[in-house]
Structures are given as C-alpha cells and as structure tokens.
Amino acid sequence: MGSVAPRDPNYSLYFDNWFCSVDLQVVLKKVGINSVGTVREARLKGCKLPSDKELKDKGRGPYLAMATTFEGVNLRAVKWFDNSHVSVLSSFASAPPEQLVKRFDKKTPTTVNVSRPAIGAVYNESMGGVYLMDMLVALYRI
Template sequence: MPNKPNRWGYKMFLLAGGESGICYDFILYAGKSDKQEYGFCTNIVLDLCATVPRAINHKVYCDNYFTTIRLQVELKKLGIYTVGTVKPNRLTDLTMKNKKELSSEDRGAMDHRIAEVDGVTLCVTRWYDNNVVNCLSTLHDCEPLYPAERWSSQQKKTYTNCKTECYKNL
C-alpha cells in the first residue's frame, strides 16, 4: 500500500460475521510470501476462507481492494457465494455504459452484464448514484425484483425510484 503514511509494519486481515461481528479467522501479514498463485488480494481472501464450510450457501462480501474475477470464480468453485464492489480496471474486455452516459440518465441509472468464466456465472452491475459503483456477484442475478426506496434530501422524504431496483439471487 504505497500511499499509506507508514508503508512498513504489520497488517491484519479478518474474516468476520456480518450480523454478529465475531472474528472467525485472521491473517497477520508481515511481508511477501512464496505463494503467488493468483495475486495478493485473491490469495488473502482464499486463505481466510479455507476454514469456511463448503457448499452450504455461505456468502462473502468484499470491498474493491479484494474483489477480482479470479477470486469470485475460485470461491464459487468451492461453493461460497461472493458479492463485492470492484475497480473498473479489473473488468477488462467488458463494454458497459460509462459515467457520462449513466449520469445523463439521472441517479439510479444502471447497466449490467452476465458473463461466464470457467463455468461460473458472474453478474456485473454498474450503477450511478452520486458516482459510478461497480458490483461483481456470483450470488445475485441482474434481473430486477422490485423498485427500491430512496431518501431525497431535497424533498425530505422517501420516494420510489423505478430505475433503482433490488435483485434476486442467481
């Protein structure tokens, strides 16, 4: 992490429960390892998920630092669903609407694609709110289920936005 004020030291990566917040596993990282099978971020998450029981519908949520296509494919092969925000540069060879096109459609505009990688179905969603958010998922489909409610700070009330919709599971 070259932009951190103190680039040297220890880093701790945790696997924690969503509702409970209980730490199920952790890795204390002190430097490079010899294992470079998939890349740093993917290897960290795969190591943390080594203790997660397989094929009983466990779900892992990641931020854009960890989410990669390779991670999602490997976890799905282990029977673990994944959802995460993803950096646009990790979605190579994927043609979607850009920020300018989505912003012209107003808040709540979205674009999505379904892709198959190594026999695993991935759903990529690009959604525009105040900025563009990219989401990669093996858990959720790209088909809308129902309109989502949003808070309008200008109107000071909740309203239903037909463009912003929630998704069902794959």
C-alpha cells in the same frame, strides 16, 4: 478467511472493491463458496460497462447488467447509478428483480423512489456489519 468457510452452496462471502476481482470469484466458486462485492472496473477483464456520464444522464436508478462464463463459472457484473456509480460483481446474485427504495433528493428536499437492482440489496444487506467493523477497528486500534 475463505479457507475456513464451509463449502456449502448457501454460504457466501461479501467484500469491497479492495479485494474483489474476477479471479477471486472464480476460485471461490470452484471450491463451493458464493461471493459478491463491489469491484473496480479495471479488474473486470475486458467487460465494458457504460461510462459514469451515460448513467448519470439518465437520472437516478438506471443500471446495466452483463453476464459471462469465465473458466466455467457464471459471473454477473452490474453497474448502477444512484448518487454515484456502483459496480458490483457476483457469482450468484443478479440484477432482476428491481426494487424501489426511498432516497433523499437534495434538489427538492423530499424523498423519491429510485429503482435498485436486486444485487444491490443483497450486497447492502450483508456489508453493513463489515463497514461497522472497519470503523470500530479504525477507532480502537490496539
């Protein structure tokens, strides 16, 4: 898919943790394609993010962002905790600014405000269609 994408700094690819890795993001950025995706922490090449328990103990909304340059490409990894942990890797988006989003709290059946890093908003905004397509392909296999 990336081979037919235009080489434009305003063009971005989004993917889930099945495909995302440091190496893939470096290759894409070198050919002019921005990318962001959820990532398995084992694929972060030595980047030590906090444990799930450390973030969970702080409640909903905390995150840790780390930045590095790998083979001349600036990358950012963010681990965020809402209901569960989410690790995101990007070659263009970063954590600040934080945004407040409404989430349902099971303990007190009300909505609460939870802070979310900007990279989470960028990812969620674009991945909705991908998840819908995955679901439809699974339902209507030919």
